[in-house]
Every structure is written in structure tokens, then in C-alpha cells.
Amino acid sequence: MPLTLLPLPDAEVLLDPHFLPPRAAMELLQELLDTIPWRHEPIKMFGKEVMQPRLTSWHGDPNARYRYSGLSLEPQPWTPALQQLRQQVSHATGAEFNSVLLNLYRTGQDSMGWHADNEPDLGPCPVIASVSLGATRRFRLRPGAGTPLHAPLGLDLPPGSLLVMRGLTQQRWQHALPKTSRPVEARLNLTFRRIVEAKSQLR
Numbered sequence: 076m077p078l079t080l081l082p083l084p085d086a087e088v089l090l091d092p093h094f095l096p097p098r099a100a101m102e103l104l105q106e107l108l109d110t111i112p113w114r115h116e117p118i119k120m121f122g123k124e125v126m127q128p129r130l131t132s133w134h135g136d137p138n139a140r141y142r143y144s145g146l147s148l149e150p151q152p153w154t155p156a157l158q159q160l161r162q163q164v165s166h167a168t169g170a171e172f173n174s175v176l177l178n179l180y181r182t183g184q185d186s187m188g189w190h191a192d193n194e195p196d197l198g199p200c201p202v203i204a205s206v207s208l209g210a211t212r213r214f215r216l217r218p219g220a221g222t223p224l225h226a227p228l229g230l231d232l233p234p235g236s237l238l239v240m241r242g243l244t245q246q247r248w249q250h251a252l253p254k255t256s257r258p259v260e261a262r263l264n265l266t267f268r269r270i271v272e273a274k275s276q277l278r
């Protein structure tokens with residue numbers, strides 16, 4: 076199935092709900108649960124350190140350092156499974172990625188708050204490719220300040236789906252993965268990114 080562009084003002088959001096076949100998605104989930112060195116990291120919120128409501132792991136090329144919310148993340152090396160998925164995602168999107176952030180939402184109580192991936196390290200119009208595995212959770216999008224009024228939307232992201240955000244999306248829109256009170260299994264999300272700052276660190 077190809078990626079389909081969603082009709083949103085000032086955003087380029089594309090979705091392929093069936094990027095990976097169900098069996099491949101299940102096998103990849105199990106492999107990543109077993110082999111990724113999951114960490115429970117703190118995050119700075121309004122100057123205070125709080126634990127993130129999810130587990131994370133950051134992988135990438137050696138110079139792809141990522142800084143956000145007061146954290147500086149040293150990338151872990153690519154594993155064979157991550158390397159293979161990177162190639163598949165590059166092929167589907169026509170974009171190159173040098174890093175991937177993995178988020179493990181253990182239960183419906185794990186979540187990610189409203190944000191845009193607009194850190195300077197990502198450049199002005201980043202392509203972010205998001206693969207979801209495990210439980211289907213609802214991903215939310217809403218316009219940011221200064222963006223034409225548009226109702227927030229919710230996208231159910233099933234296992235094996237590929238969501239791409241590019242163009243002005245990170246400048247004009249915000250997204251979140253809210254908690255749910257439904258009993259749900261774990262969900263694993265991978266966001267492939269390109270750290271553009273890497274070049275200047277070689278000097």
C-alpha cells in the first residue's frame with residue numbers, strides 16, 4: 076500500500092496503515108522487545124526533573140547526537156533489525172535517516188504529551204517517519220499557534236503502520252500520544268530522523 080497524504084492545511088502528513096505485513100510486524104516487535112536496551116529516563120519539565128511515562132532507546136550513526144529537554148542522548152549502535160527497517164523506511168519515503176528514537180508505551184498509562192519535533196538539530200523542515208508496532212493507540216494532531224483554525228484529529232496507528240510528517244508539519248502543528256483507560260498491550264513506536272547538526276560536529 077502506498078502512503079496517502081492527509082488533507083491538512085500547512086502540514087504534510089502521510090499514512091500507510093499496512094506498511095509491514097502483520098506477521099513481520101509481530102516478529103519485529105518481539106525482536107525489539109528482546110534486544111533493545113530499554114531505559115527509563117528523566118525529562119526536564121518547567122525546570123523540574125520527572126520520569127518519562129514510557130521507556131526509550133536512541134540509536135544512530137556515531138555523530139548523530141540528539142539534544143532535547145535538557146537531555147543529550149549518545150546514540151546506541153544500529154542493530155541488524157533497526158538497520159533493515161531504516162532501509163525499508165528510506166525506500167518508502169525517499170528520505171535518508173541517521174537516527175531513530177524508540178518509545179515503548181508499556182500500558183495505556185504510558186504516553187507522550189503535546190509537542191513538535193522542532194529542535195534545531197533536526198533542521199527547519201524535518202522528515203520524520205514513524206513506524207508503530209504492538210497495540211493500536213490513537214495519535215493526535217492539532218494546529219499550533221498561528222496555524223489556520225482546524226479541528227484536532229485522531230489517527231489510530233495499527234501495528235505495521237507508517238506515518239510520515241514532513242514539510243511544515245513540525246513548525247505549524249503539534250502531536251501527542253495520550254493515555255487511554257482501555258486495557259491495552261504494549262505499543263512500540265520508532266521515529267526515524269535526520270540530525271543535520273552532525274556535520275558541524277566533525278570540525
Ligand SMILES: O=C(O)CCC(=O)C(=O)O
Nearest residue numbers: 176178192214252264266
Ligand atoms: O509514539 C508516537 O506515535 C509518537 C512519538 C513521537 O511523537 C516522538 O517520538 O516524537
Ligand SMILES: [Fe+2]
Nearest residue numbers: 190191192250
Ligand atoms: Fe514527536
